[in-house]
Structure formats: structure tokens, C-alpha cells
Amino acid sequence: MTQRIAIIGSGMAGLAAAWFLGDAHHITLFERQPRLGIGAHSVQAPGGVVDVPLRVIYPGYYPELFALLAEAGVAVEALDASLGFSDLGGASYFRYRNLHALGKTLPWVTPATWLRREPQQVLFDLARFLWQAPQALATGALADRTIGDYLDRQSYSSAFTDRFLIPAFAGINTVSCQAVREYPAELIAQYFNRGFVVSSVYRAVGGAHAIAQALSARVAQLRLNARIRSVHRQARGVAITMEDGSVETFDAVVFATQANQVRAMLDDASPAERVVLEAVRYDAVRVVMHHDARLMPAARADWGPVNYMLSPQFDRPMVSIWVNRLLPAYQDPRPLFQTINPMLEPAAEWVLQDCRLQRPIVDLATQANLQKLDALHAQPQRRVFFCGAYAAQGIPLLESAVASAHRLLAAASKVH
Ligand SMILES: Cc1cc2nc3c(=O)[nH]c(=O)nc-3n(C[C@H](O)[C@H](O)[C@H](O)COP(=O)(O)OP(=O)(O)OC[C@H]3O[C@@H](n4cnc5c(N)ncnc54)[C@H](O)[C@@H]3O)c2cc1C
Structure with a gap:
């Protein structure tokens, strides 16, 4: 009826x-x-x-959304949303680029990155996590455990835990690093397990x-x-x-x-x-649209589509998206950035919008x-x-x- x-x-x-x-x-x-x-x-x-x-999606983790968009006639397009990590005001310590082949995306790390100890640790532990976490998921070993507890007990390096995985999820969830540590380990393992590393990301x-x-x-x-x-x-x-x-x-x-x-x-x-x-419960999120390059990695060569910046003074990363690089349709020579949770104030005259949102914990x-x-x-x-x-x-x-x-x-x- x-x-x-x-x-x-x-x-x-x-x-x-x-x-x-x-x-x-x-x-x-x-x-x-x-x-x-x-x-x-x-x-x-x-x-x-x-x-x-700006919101990105990938098929493995978003089956209902992809089905809905197809049913409603909304087309999707693949994007390069590769991540880079740097210390605020310093050099990039880890980053990858995406190579696209045969409908798959392969993260590619430059040989120069391989030569440094910190990225080596991140990559070694990432490979270990991608191997171990699905098995732990399948056997139920992650049930009722937080991701912080799991990573500590498996002795993952601080480079991987504190400088890559936890901040990456603090960006994806836009919550504090401490809140990510309290996250159910199962949810984070599932996010990786559904093809995140090799899948292209998309938007409508x-x-x-x-x-x-x-x-x-x-x-x-x-x-x-x-x-x-x-x-x-x-x-x-x-x-x-x-x-x-x-x-x-x-x-x-x-x-x-x-x-x-x-x-x-x-x-x-x-x-x-x-x-x-x-x-x-909700955590506050600030999203600023601006042209101020001081909120990007210090060296222009380190800029990628999505840039994580960490500072010991802050319990959450600042994430600056280089809009010109992420969005194929965005046509303007002047760099435009979307910064989530800025650690320093962009110059007021270069701000287009300053928005306060919330995210569930x-x-x-x-x-x-x-x-x-x-x-x-x-x-x-x-x-x-x-x-x-x-x-x-x-x-x-x-x-x-x-x-x-x-x-x-x-x-x-x-x-x-
Ligand atoms: C910075 C950031 C980045 C994100 N990136 C991604 C991403 O890359 N991929 C992804 O999948 N998700 C991402 N998300 C999450 C995603 O945007 C949210 O999960 C999703 O939009 C939530 O949708 P919702 O409908 O549940 O809630 P909301 O979007 O909050 O919708 C609630 C609506 O209710 C309206 N409303 C509230 N009160 C009233 C009232 N009294 N009367 C009438 N209307 C009312 C509000 O105006 C709003 O339109 C991101 C979120 C943030 C903050």
C-alpha cells in the first residue's frame, strides 16, 4: 500500500x-x-x-552505492587519488603514485623511496599487514579487538603504525589518531581486504x-x-x-x-x-577551500593529489587535496586546495570557503x-x-x- x-x-x-x-x-x-x-x-x-x-569511492567497499548509481544512471570516473605523507614544513617521507594497467591500479613507489629506511619499514609492514590481517579476519582473531591493540601485539613498526596506517585512517574517517586506535580492527582489515590497494578510486x-x-x-x-x-x-x-x-x-x-x-x-x-x-558521538571537522600553497608539502616536487601532513603537536593529520590534480574536469591554472583540519591558517584573502562539519566516531x-x-x-x-x-x-x-x-x-x- x-x-x-x-x-x-x-x-x-x-x-x-x-x-x-x-x-x-x-x-x-x-x-x-x-x-x-x-x-x-x-x-x-x-x-x-x-x-x-570531495568524496571518493571504490567498488570493493561500496557495492550498494555503485549499484544505486548505475540504477539511477549516474556515471562514475576513475581518479588518481594517490597519497603522500610528509612532516609539516619538511620533506615527504613516504609517497606512491598510481600506475593504471588492465583495469587495475598498481601503487608504484620510486626507487629513491626504496633506498630510505622509513619507507622501507612502511612497505615491509604494509606487505605483512596485507598478508596477516585477512587471515586474522577470516579466523575471527580480530573480533572485539581494536586496531591499536592488534598493531601493538603484532609488533608493527612505529613508522608503519604511527606515520602511515593510523594517520591514513584518521584522514579517511576524519577523526583523531587516538580515535582510530580505538577502531574495531575488523573494520580496517575489511577496508583493505576488499581491494583497496589495487583498486582504482572513483567519483560520480x-x-x-x-x-x-x-x-x-x-x-x-x-x-x-x-x-x-x-x-x-x-x-x-x-x-x-x-x-x-x-x-x-x-x-x-x-x-x-x-x-x-x-x-x-x-x-x-x-x-x-x-x-x-x-x-x-561526533568529532568536529574543518574543511577549507583556498589557494595557499603553505598548506601543501614544502617542496613542490612532493605534491601529489592527496597530501597528508603530520606534526607532533597535533593528534590528527592535515590533509590537503590538490584539486587541479584530483579532478579531471577542473580547469584553472591557479592551484586550488581543499584542506581538511588545517594545522596552520591559510591567508584570509586566499580562502574561498571555510566549512565546519562533523563525523561519527x-x-x-x-x-x-x-x-x-x-x-x-x-x-x-x-x-x-x-x-x-x-x-x-x-x-x-x-x-x-x-x-x-x-x-x-x-x-x-x-x-x-
Ligand atoms: C572531510 C570529509 C571527507 C569525506 N570523504 C569521504 C570519501 O572520500 N568517501 C566517502 O564515501 N565518504 C566520505 N565522507 C563521509 C561522507 O561524506 C558521509 O558519510 C556522508 O555524506 C553522510 O551522509 P548522511 O546522509 O548520513 O549525512 P549528512 O550528509 O550529514 O546528511 C544529513 C542531512 O540532514 C540535513 N538536516 C540536518 N538537520 C535537519 C533538520 N532539522 N531539518 C532538515 N534537514 C536537516 C543536513 O542539512 C544534511 O543535508 C567524508 C566526510 C567528510 C566530513
């Missing part, structure tokens, strides 16, 4: 939910931003529109805008600049009250916002819902929390649902946002 469903939030999860549910139901999509949320922070730069943040052609256009096609009513005051359940539906006092009732409501944003809206959250939502407890969320969704007569990157197993990325939305299909079919 066709239901009237409200989806609150139009990031990746809300748009995916609108696509999956919009096939059979009447969807009203609420977004508090003036644009669909997935592209709400994209910026018009001299060489074209640039997504903030046209970026967030193309995804938003395609996935919003099944939305019956779009409410941008929506100001929701509260959401509460009634005997036969769920009422949404707007700031202007108007009230609309739906058969079901899907919250596709961050967990900490649900709490401000859902008036009648049950104790069990509060436990699940409050267990999701994952640990062993949050994985158990997801089982409680599944139990909530399985309750009979349920009319309020939750999806988002935080709400499915795995690293909170575009894939988990889509997976969490996909699972709502079964739950929504039970709404009467």
Missing part, C-alpha cells in the same frame, strides 16, 4: 532512501539547507564547481550535484530551507510541526540526519531510542549499538526510522549511508 513518507535530511542517506522508497510510496523530502544536502557545501571555484568535501561524474539530481527524481514534494520544530507520534501517524506552527501528518517519518540532530527534533523519543541515538561499542538500532526497526507498528552513515555496519562513508537506507525498504513495507 502506498504510504505518505517524510524523509528529513537530503545527504547521501536521505537521497538513497527517497530513491528506494519513492518507487512505491509518496515521498516528501525536508532539507534545512537551501540546496539538497549532499551538495549543500559545494563551492563555485574559478575552474568549476568543487564538492565540499558531476559530483554531488549529479547524484542529487538523479536520486531526487522520485521525490513527490521537496521542501528546501525547511525549519522543523518538532516531530511526534500520533495514534495513526507522525506529525511534523514547523517553526511557523503549521503541522503535517505522515504515515511514517525517516530521519536521515546525523544522530545528534534527531535528538533535537524527536519530541517523544523513547528511552530505547535515546540510548541508541546518544551512543553515537566508531569504536567497539558503536558496533554493538547498531544491533539495538536493528531491534528498534523490527518493532511492530513502527512509524519512525533512522538512517545515515552512522546507522549501518562498516566505516561511516557513503556506502553505509546507502546501506542504512536500503534496509528501510523491508521496515517500511510493514507500516500500516
Whole structure:
């Protein structure tokens, strides 16, 4: 039976939910931003529109997202997103380039890099990790263990642990290095195990805008600049009250916002819902678009598409993306950078945009929390649902946002 469903939030999860549910139901999509949320922070730069943040994906870890993009007719393009690592203000200590052959990408390390001790240690331990971690995953030896604990017990070198793997994941998850140490070892092993090292990385052609256009096609009513005051359940539906006092009732409501944003809206959250939502913690992320090359590796020869910079004073890497190198369609001679968590301030006159975001923190407890969320969704007569990157197993990325939305299909079919 066709239901009237409200989806609150139009990031990746809300748009995916609108696509999956919009096939059979009447969807009203609420977004508090003036644009669909997935592209709400994209910026018009001299060489074209640039997504903030820039998001990359690879097939092995993103099966549901790739399937969704194909179904909705969104093309993808391969990118060179190879990584380089340097000390802030110093020389690069490890980097690789990508060679593309036979549909595969092979990381290639220059002979000069091989000659130095630190990169040798990183490469030796990386090979060991790629050999050992899948076996430990398969035997269940990583269950209920943090990645920090696993790396310490297996005596991986500090060069590999503290100067490569932990900061790399602190960049991918945009959380602190300490938070990565507390990450479930299984999740990080899975991320590598699904072909990360040899897979090309991709993005949607046209970026967030193309995804938003395609996935919003099944939305019956779009409410941008929506100001929701509260959401509460009634005997036969769920009422949404707007700031202007108007009230609309739906058969079901899907919250596709961050967990900490649900709490401000859902008036009648049950104790069990509060436990699940409050267990999701967030870390602040700053993303700056700018032209200031001081936030890049000191030597221009060390610049790559994605540049990690470490400093003993900071517990998280600064990651500067060289937009001109990463995005094939970006056409402007002046270098443009997207810096995540800057360690020094870019010159104000060279800043295009300064954006504050949040990212969920994952640990062993949050994985158990997801089982409680599944139990909530399985309750009979349920009319309020939750999806988002935080709400499915795995690293909170575009894939988990889509997976969490996909699972709502079964739950929504039970709404009467
Ligand atoms: C710096 C950075 C880099 C990243 N890089 C990658 C990457 O390379 N690959 C990858 O897969 N992922 C990446 N991610 C993660 C990815 O962007 C997120 O996991 C994903 O976008 C989360 O989608 P979501 O729909 O769950 O949440 P959100 O994108 O947070 O969407 C929630 C939406 O709800 C809206 N909203 C909130 N409150 C209300 C309200 N009261 N009323 C109406 N609307 C409301 C918000 O405006 C927003 O549009 C990155 C994230 C960051 C911060």
C-alpha cells in the first residue's frame, strides 16, 4: 500500500532512501539547507564547481552505492587519488603514485623511496599487514579487538603504525589518531581486504550535484530551507510541526540526519531510542577551500593529489587535496586546495570557503549499538526510522549511508 513518507535530511542517506522508497510510496523530502544536502557545501571555484568535501569511492567497499548509481544512471570516473605523507614544513617521507594497467591500479613507489629506511619499514609492514590481517579476519582473531591493540601485539613498526596506517585512517574517517586506535580492527582489515590497494578510486561524474539530481527524481514534494520544530507520534501517524506552527501528518517519518540532530527534533523519543541515538558521538571537522600553497608539502616536487601532513603537536593529520590534480574536469591554472583540519591558517584573502562539519566516531561499542538500532526497526507498528552513515555496519562513508537506507525498504513495507 502506498504510504505518505517524510524523509528529513537530503545527504547521501536521505537521497538513497527517497530513491528506494519513492518507487512505491509518496515521498516528501525536508532539507534545512537551501540546496539538497549532499551538495549543500559545494563551492563555485574559478575552474568549476568543487564538492565540499570531495568524496571518493571504490567498488570493493561500496557495492550498494555503485549499484544505486548505475540504477539511477549516474556515471562514475576513475581518479588518481594517490597519497603522500610528509612532516609539516619538511620533506615527504613516504609517497606512491598510481600506475593504471588492465583495469587495475598498481601503487608504484620510486626507487629513491626504496633506498630510505622509513619507507622501507612502511612497505615491509604494509606487505605483512596485507598478508596477516585477512587471515586474522577470516579466523575471527580480530573480533572485539581494536586496531591499536592488534598493531601493538603484532609488533608493527612505529613508522608503519604511527606515520602511515593510523594517520591514513584518521584522514579517511576524519577523526583523531587516538580515535582510530580505538577502531574495531575488523573494520580496517575489511577496508583493505576488499581491494583497496589495487583498486582504482572513483567519483560520480558531476559530483554531488549529479547524484542529487538523479536520486531526487522520485521525490513527490521537496521542501528546501525547511525549519522543523518538532516531530511526534500520533495514534495513526507522525506529525511534523514547523517553526511557523503549521503541522503535517505522515504515515511514517525517516530521519536521515546525523544522530545528534534527531535528538533535537524527536519530541517523544523513547528511552530505547535515546540510548541508541546518544551512543553515537561526533568529532568536529574543518574543511577549507583556498589557494595557499603553505598548506601543501614544502617542496613542490612532493605534491601529489592527496597530501597528508603530520606534526607532533597535533593528534590528527592535515590533509590537503590538490584539486587541479584530483579532478579531471577542473580547469584553472591557479592551484586550488581543499584542506581538511588545517594545522596552520591559510591567508584570509586566499580562502574561498571555510566549512565546519562533523563525523561519527566508531569504536567497539558503536558496533554493538547498531544491533539495538536493528531491534528498534523490527518493532511492530513502527512509524519512525533512522538512517545515515552512522546507522549501518562498516566505516561511516557513503556506502553505509546507502546501506542504512536500503534496509528501510523491508521496515517500511510493514507500516500500516
Ligand atoms: C572531510 C570529509 C571527507 C569525506 N570523504 C569521504 C570519501 O572520500 N568517501 C566517502 O564515501 N565518504 C566520505 N565522507 C563521509 C561522507 O561524506 C558521509 O558519510 C556522508 O555524506 C553522510 O551522509 P548522511 O546522509 O548520513 O549525512 P549528512 O550528509 O550529514 O546528511 C544529513 C542531512 O540532514 C540535513 N538536516 C540536518 N538537520 C535537519 C533538520 N532539522 N531539518 C532538515 N534537514 C536537516 C543536513 O542539512 C544534511 O543535508 C567524508 C566526510 C567528510 C566530513
